[in-house]
Amino acid sequence: MTSKPSPTPAPKPPLRIGIAGLGTVGAGVMKLLRENAALIRARAGRELVVTAVSARDRTRDRGVDLTGVAWCDTPEELATHPDVDVVAELIGGAEGAARLTVTRALENRRPVVTANKALIAIHGAELACTAQAADVPLMFEAAVAGGIPAIKTVREGLAADRILKIGGILNGTCNYILSVMHETGRDFAEILADAQKLGYAEADPSTDVDGIDTAHKLAILAGLAFGRPVVFASVYIEGIRRIGALDLQFARKMGYRIKLLGIARQHENGIEARVHPCLVPQDASIAQVNGVFNAVVAEGAFVGRLMLEGRGAGEGPTATAVCADLIDIARGAAIPVWGCDADSLTQAVALPAKSFVGEYYLRLNVEDRPGVIADITAVLRDNGVSLRSMLQHADAHETRPDGTHAVPLVLLTHKTNEAAMQHALHHIAELAAVLDEPALIRIDAG
Amino acid sequence: MTSKPSPTPAPKPPLRIGIAGLGTVGAGVMKLLRENAALIRARAGRELVVTAVSARDRTRDRGVDLTGVAWCDTPEELATHPDVDVVAELIGGAEGAARLTVTRALENRRPVVTANKALIAIHGAELACTAQAADVPLMFEAAVAGGIPAIKTVREGLAADRILKIGGILNGTCNYILSVMHETGRDFAEILADAQKLGYAEADPSTDVDGIDTAHKLAILAGLAFGRPVVFASVYIEGIRRIGALDLQFARKMGYRIKLLGIARQHENGIEARVHPCLVPQDASIAQVNGVFNAVVAEGAFVGRLMLEGRGAGEGPTATAVCADLIDIARGAAIPVWGCDADSLTQAVALPAKSFVGEYYLRLNVEDRPGVIADITAVLRDNGVSLRSMLQHADAHETRPDGTHAVPLVLLTHKTNEAAMQHALHHIAELAAVLDEPALIRIDAG
Known part of the structure; x- marks a missing residue:
């Protein structure tokens, strides 16, 4: 022949x-x-x-x-x-x-x-x-992620592999705001206002900046990766409104960038699905994804780590993705919605936040007097949270109207579980020498 | 219903x-x-x-x-x-x-x-x-690119878009060697020998280090992106054997990394397809792709720029890609081989190297005496090549057995065409004060 x-x-x-x-x-x-x-x-x-x-x-x-x-x-x-x-x-x-x-x-x-x-x-x-x-x-x-073929990659490209982790930078508005905060040292509210003028943020920005949009996309990716739709209400969600210019300064000094990440992992006892700001090491590839760009990260048992970077929104990228689907349909493709038979699907409830394990960044505004650090570290010790490093920002020293000297203090922990960390945080916030509400940011390599 | x-x-x-x-x-x-x-x-x-x-x-x-x-x-x-x-x-x-x-x-x-x-x-x-x-x-x-779903992305994910450019870091062995050269300052031959011991390079490394493997992959990507298989023999190919430790030092000083890239572009008059070492700006995302990792970059008229990063070789990533294809077949997918009807296909002959346009890095070893730079820049001027910057490496000053003082000199040009650059290079190499064979490396943002 x-x-x-x-x-x-x-x-x-x-x-x-x-x-x-x-x-x-x-x-x-x-x-x-x-x-x-x-x-x-x-x-x-x-x-x-x-x-x-x-x-x-x-x-x-x-x-x-x-x-x-x-x-x-x-x-x-x-x-x-x-x-x-x-x-x-x-x-x-x-x-x-x-x-x-x-x-x-x-x-x-x-x-x-x-x-x-x-x-x-x-x-x-x-x-x-x-x-x-x-x-x-x-x-x-x-x-999900506009012009990045994230769905196709997970549902078809990685169909043979057991996916261990999926997520990334899934919201261009938040990434733009955090990138500009990092570059300029300016505050969240100012940059949000600018982004709204430039059309990078909606008049009502809450779906974006409160992490909901990221959570929608993460739930979809996790459902595809793990073969079970995730109950959306069970996804842990925290946005970027509380990230201060000071946090970006500290992060930079300690070799980190701050990104809003969606992270989903398959564990033996269930699926972890969470959206929150993260300190990511500045030399990690996800730390280089700036402005309105998105990045989808997948980790498979056989394939290792993949990262897909591109424009996550906008007329051109989104239209490209819609039309790719239309072409697939025109070509006769027929992939099940969640990558497998729908009748056998049960929805997965994501694991509760208290089961998370990770490293933490804790920023406090404390009274500048002897014994304060000893009190704080004692609370951490009593909760089994082990300290990795500590940094004071002497330049940001401030004298309050009541004469108190206040100074920002940042603590980084070793790996610990969220329940212990939250318990410690609760007690630290109650110490008389801790002047404002503490800021807690998780650390993750993305 | x-x-x-x-x-x-x-x-x-x-x-x-x-x-x-x-x-x-x-x-x-x-x-x-x-x-x-x-x-x-x-x-x-x-x-x-x-x-x-x-x-x-x-x-x-x-x-x-x-x-x-x-x-x-x-x-x-x-x-x-x-x-x-x-x-x-x-x-x-x-x-x-x-x-x-x-x-x-x-x-x-x-x-x-x-x-x-x-x-x-x-x-x-x-x-x-x-x-x-x-x-x-x-x-x-x-x-192409092992565990990265590059083919699927181009043939299906970007099927609706007009692709302007495709390519990237497509050979893990070369990227590993160049990454280690950058980190350690050691020479190509030493690191190749180490890579062979580690199993990152073949006993006969020529397919990898001479750029042939990259060219195979680039020809496939270009064929898919532009809807016409590219005649393989017409792809311009240059490997990494001639990249010296000194080139990496200069590149670093001037804010660049050196990567072996495959680059294909669609022009009005034909397809450009080339493989050669490139100086890429150190803050470009492709510059962060190190070690055995690959990166595929695509640029579409609607979708903008996409970059996919992952493991380009090895048992796990390659097996994942093979099995993804098997699953697609099991699911009944039927995409034409080059993304469109094969009967209508004519093969494309890539444009000749002399039609390339770009910026250039030129490293010379010159006699350290007055007038040499004037002679060299005159040749460039006469060929219409405009100089962007110049750097001498005083530390690498060397006195030769015949008493000549030699010093490395690096010139970066503005955008020019390859024919003019090659003509200038030919004349510069003939100058008496130019002591060894010049090294020419192209500059591209990847």
């Missing part, structure tokens, strides 16, 4: 796409599909055309031509439109129109592509059953 | 794998398939079992139990064995048994997974036609 050209098969019909939501991402998807139409047709083996759209406001100019595209007044109408083969849900939000669109589309046996992290993090287990019952794919590459 | 559990479908039969070649990777694949059997079955939706193997020496102990596995005396027998559904070619080499195994398997309508970069880089266009004629997949995730 010799190789010969295959007989030309009948060309596949176009894949007809309905887009629900015409914000930045929805408009970006339309632009990308049009600008790269020839290239996408060659790679997908068929044309990808947008045949219907729905959005709240029909009159708004979105910079994309909607001629010849059906307008649906409700997402539900779009989900069941006769000229739609696959629905791209780009509305956002865990409930309401987004959830309804996805559910209706799946029930009507239409494949769904979504960029909606909240929806998948919270209702992903249920939607996986709906998708499997209808035997259609539900894809969400754009839900 | 409400979601309900799907009726239990009949379980799919096991995917029966024939492994050709039982070296480190072949044995690693068997170990991984067995150790993670339950997990792989859940993710693939069926069992993956090795039913037949072939290797040169039947008696060698490879640390894997071959009980119940058919032994084939030739790879050809394996490729056509009745109990084999898919063939994993792990022999290596662009010709001989490897090429024969892959060709025969495809001709017999068996999907093929290979880790063989030379085979795909050199014969990939032809094999794509064979695979397409037989309508079976040919997968090669393990051929």
